[in-house]
Amino acid sequence: MSTPPTLTINVEFGGGLELLFANQRKYQLSIPVLIPPDTTATPPSGSAPPPILSKPADITFLIRYLKENHLKERPELFVEGETVRPGILVLVNDTDWELEGEGDYALKEGDEIVFISTLHGG
Amino acid sequence: MSTPPTLTINVEFGGGLELLFANQRKYQLSIPVLIPPDTTATPPSGSAPPPILSKPADITFLIRYLKENHLKERPELFVEGETVRPGILVLVNDTDWELEGEGDYALKEGDEIVFISTLHGG
């Protein structure tokens, strides 16, 4: 049985968010190119029946994927519903995700996605 | 008569060197892919007999090209012989050119070459 195609992206955490992710700042992830429209974040495994893959993996998927696979503590400091909690900046290749379609941005091979917690101290 | 193939590179000056180049910090240049082994920096023109093109354009060529086409004043502050004068850092895509073969580095499409004058003030 063939493995679904994947793409490699780089994820980085900053501003303290790395503390929620085992204090590891950089992750290189292999994620599926296509995901089911109502996908769970569990990566498709070889033994399960293949899901219907119809939608490109987007940042909303990535957020869920990170939460379910790499987030180690206090999920409420990272996610709120289907998106990041207020005060977290999401960057697509050094550009605010607002300019790229936010959660609907379809991930591309080699993308660098950065999650940065805005700071309040002074 | 066909135009020789060119490549587009980005050149940037910093640390004060831009003052020698009409105070313009960034240049986008079209330079020939291949140059004659003993090329002059004059870009091959359509009317002259085509030179024998045998060597990829490298940074040594670029330095001469910049000197002859864009340098506006005090050339001794930019070049010394066939290379840059001591105290100028040359970067190939944000890496010291030392690690890339210095003057012999063959330019590639989209390369970013930065010339930065090291500062002495404090």
Place this chain on the structure above:
Amino acid sequence: MDKGDKLPLEDYKRYGRQMILEGFGLSGQLKLQKASVVVVGAGGLGCPALQYLAAAGVGRLGIIDHDVVETSNLQRQILHNEQTVGMHKTESAAQAVRKINSRIKVDVITEPLSSLNATRVLQDYDIILDCTDNTPTRYLLSDTAVALGKPLVSGAAQRFHGQLCVYNLGPDGLCLRCLFPRPPTQTGTCEETGILGAVTGVIGNLQALEAIKIITGLHEKEPSMLIFSALGSPPFRSIKLGSKKPTCPACGKEGKKIGEIHEFDYVQFCGGPAPDWETQGLTDS
């Protein structure tokens, strides 16, 4: 306070090294002399910012803070010292600033900033520097800067990290609420986090620099945020930001705004001032 378009001979000597910069000149120095900047927070960010604003010759500086100097501040708040422990930070900082430059006007504002006094206190200044240490005041400053139409140079620092962003600069400049329409839900704790002094120094210093660029007309006004991580490699990252959002509850277009500004956005739940539930209507004036 307008001294016209002349500079005393003494000032040529004092500010000459910056006046000979291209794009600066006499006109740049006169702009600084006529400018007023208010620094909100005389702590880790405010101290270095005040220092370089004063040294550069900004004509009038406001210092807002209601805390007193504590020993634990001294590892980073470099205008305060062992002798000024116990003094109001505003007084301690003003003393240091006057020593750096006796010829500028320094206003000392030792009262907690709230939605009741923000407009009154901030309206006299050309530029606002956010050197505060809490989210509610950051929202209050952003909303007030929008209402007053003034640029807000915002700095933040925590642990090994720092951030810098200029809000509400020019007609297209975004505000804090364009990025984050509502404040992060407070997690209930306000415990102090670690902070390296030199990190606040770098950011506070850059805040002074941004203010000087805005005053002298050297600012390119591209919306961006600078992210600093002292242990990162590379340590600095610049982020492209968009323009002002029509849907922003603070600076957006009337009729297109989404979300609301709540008075409780400005309240710290751990020791801040008691909320005043009478809304101030800072959103549009």
Place this chain on the structure above:
Amino acid sequence: MDKGDKLPLEDYKRYGRQMILEGFGLSGQLKLQKASVVVVGAGGLGCPALQYLAAAGVGRLGIIDHDVVETSNLQRQILHNEQTVGMHKTESAAQAVRKINSRIKVDVITEPLSSLNATRVLQDYDIILDCTDNTPTRYLLSDTAVALGKPLVSGAAQRFHGQLCVYNLGPDGLCLRCLFPRPPTQTGTCEETGILGAVTGVIGNLQALEAIKIITGLHEKEPSMLIFSALGSPPFRSIKLGSKKPTCPACGKEGKKIGEIHEFDYVQFCGGPAPDWETQGLTDS
């Protein structure tokens, strides 16, 4: 001066905000307390560097400079002030540093640094900060740092630009001559260039930060140079540098070195000390 592995209770209060940082702790503070840093040049870079080194609790600071404070320094050299104009910069800076932190040892070295005294003067310190304003002294400091096996945190600032690089850090760390085997040919003029105060502030501040990272073991030791341009977008750029070069005339391998170190590399042709042609043999000791 070794106080063992204990910290007075007072110091927990004073330095607590940095001691709670991950990777810092009590051991980090003790390392700072036992460390010594020499700052060469008490000008635009040296002032902010000294300020944050003192505030962080570095146990011993050396200040080297032979100039006196002038009015034209005040737009950026923020440890000096109107009252200290005419005083030696070392004394003026030491006075300010002691005010920030009375519990650290401050050495005042008011003599011109030359190849005759460099080894003697610098050998007592763990880390050297190059906060000077001229190329000959930069080469002297680099060669001496190599000979003494000490890290050199080098800063430079001019006009709107700044640069930061750590030389000779660890066994593979490159030196200034690895990058530029010989000094730029001097163009004969030493006219003063313009400089924005906040630019020297940012770089000097970052020099203190690098020194603190090295002392506390937080430095990742990747060779790189940070380039700052106050008007640039982005303002910071990090450059990957190579390791130490075997052919380097200063730090290279015996038998592989190319080029020579000349005594006149250390001489300023516009007002520096008279050359002493007796070579010091700083290259290898």
